[in-house]
Amino acid sequence: MKAVRFHEHGSADVLKYEDAPEPQIQANEVLVRVKACALNHLDLWLRMGVRDWKLPLPHIVGSDIAGEVAEVGSLVKRVKPGERVLLCPGISCGQCEACAHGLDSACRSYTLFGAFVDGGYAEYVKSPETNVIPIPGDLNFDEAAAVPLVFVTAWHMLFTRAGLKPGEEVLVIGAGSGVGSAAIQIAKLAGARVIATAGADWKLEKARALGAEEVINHSRQSVVEEVRRLTAKRGVDVIVEHVGAAVWDACFDSLATYGRLVTCGVTSGGEVKLNVQALFGRQRSVLGSFMGGKGELMEALELLGQRKLKAVVDSAFPLKDAAAAHKKMESREFFGKILLHP
Numbered sequence: 001m002k003a004v005r006f007h008e009h010g011s012a013d014v015l016k017y018e019d020a021p022e023p024q025i026q027a028n029e030v031l032v033r034v035k036a037c038a039l040n041h042l043d044l045w046l047r048m049g050v051r052d053w054k055l056p057l058p059h060i061v062g063s064d065i066a067g068e069v070a071e072v073g074s075l076v077k078r079v080k081p082g083e084r085v086l087l088c089p090g091i092s093c094g095q096c097e098a099c100a101h102g103l104d105s106a107c108r109s110y111t112l113f114g115a116f117v118d119g120g121y122a123e124y125v126k127s128p129e130t131n132v133i134p135i136p137g138d139l140n141f142d143e144a145a146a147v148p149l150v151f152v153t154a155w156h157m158l159f160t161r162a163g164l165k166p167g168e169e170v171l172v173i174g175a176g177s178g179v180g181s182a183a184i185q186i187a188k189l190a191g192a193r194v195i196a197t198a199g200a201d202w203k204l205e206k207a208r209a210l211g212a213e214e215v216i217n218h219s220r221q222s223v224v225e226e227v228r229r230l231t232a233k234r235g236v237d238v239i240v241e242h243v244g245a246a247v248w249d250a251c252f253d254s255l256a257t258y259g260r261l262v263t264c265g266v267t268s269g270g271e272v273k274l275n276v277q278a279l280f281g282r283q284r285s286v287l288g289s290f291m292g293g294k295g296e297l298m299e300a301l302e303l304l305g306q307r308k309l310k311a312v313v314d315s316a317f318p319l320k321d322a323a324a325a326h327k328k329m330e331s332r333e334f335f336g337k338i339l340l341h342p
C-alpha cells in the first residue's frame with residue numbers, strides 16, 4: 001500500500017510518500033480502508049521526536065481516521081465489511097479499573113493511533129474491533145475524520161475535568177484550533193456564554209459563527225482587560241487552554257473566584273509561574289486534561305449526527321502532500337481541521 005512514513009525525526013521534509021507493507025489483522029481486528037485522516041499537533045511532536053519518545057521507525061502517524069471496513073478478523077462480531085466507520089483514537093486495554101470507569105486515557109497501556117501503533121497516513125490501517133465506531137448520521141468521511149480527537153478532548157476538558165454548568169462563562173483560547181472550535185460549540189450547546197480568542201479577525205468571525213458571543217483578538221487586545229470588561233470585572237468560570245506559557249498568566253488572571261483553568265497542551269512551552277496566594281485566596285483550580293473516554297466520544301458523536309455540533313474542516317490535501325499539510329499547520333493559517341486523502 002501507499003503510506004506516508006518517516007525514517008528519522010525532523011522537519012516536515014522527513015515525511016516520505018512510499019510503499020509500505022499492508023497491515024495484517026489478528027482475529028479480533030478490523031482492516032480499514034482510509035478515506036480521510038485529520039492532522040493533530042501530536043503528529044508534529046511525533047515527527048519531530050521532541051520528547052525522546054522511542055518510536056518504532058519507520059513510522060506512520062495519524063490519529064483521526066475515517067474510512068470503510070475492508071476486512072474483519074474471525075472473532076469480529078459487530079463490524080461488517082463495507083461499513084462506513086471512524087476510529088476512536090485512543091487504544092486502551094478495556095479491562096482495567098480505569099477503563100471500567102470510562103477513564104480510558106488513564107489506562108496504563110493507553111496509546112493512540114499514530115503514536116505507538118501505525119496511524120492513518122496510509123491507504124489502510126488496522127484497528128481493534130472495539131475502536132471501530134459507525135459514522136453517525138449523514139456525516140461524510142471528511143467530517144468524520146475531523147471529529148474524534150478534538151471533540152473527545154474538548155468534551156473531557158469541559159465536563160469531566162472542569163464540571164461546566166449551564167449559565168457559566170467560558171473563555172476558549174485559540175478559537176481556530178481543532179480543540180478551540182470544538183470547545184466553543186460544546187460549551188454553547190451546554191448553555192454557557194462563550195468568549196473566544198484568536199490572533200486574526202477572520203478567525204474571530206468564524207468563532208462567532210460557531211457560537212462565541214464575544215471575541216478577543218489577542219494580537220492587538222489584552223485578554224485580561226477584555227475579559228474584565230466583558231464580565232463586569234468578575235472573570236470567567238472556565239478557561240479551555242492548550243497553548244501553555246505564552247497565555248498562562250493572562251488566563252490565570254482572567255479566572256473568576258472558583259474559576260477552573262483546564263489545559264491540554266503546551267504549543268508555546270510548558271514552564272509557567274503560579275501565584276499560590278491567588279490560587280487559594282480565590283479558590284481557583286488548575287486542571288490538566290488528556291484525551292478522554294470512548295463513551296465521551298460517543299456522546300459527542302450523537303450530537304454531531306444530529307447536526308447540533310459540527311465538524312470544522314479547514315482544508316484537505318492528497319496523502320502524498322502530507323509535508324505541505326504539516327507546513328500549513330505550523331503556519332497557524334487555518335481554522336479547524338486539516339485533512340489528508342489517501
Ligand SMILES: [Zn+2]
Pocket residue numbers: 092093094095096097098099107108109
Ligand atoms: Zn485499561
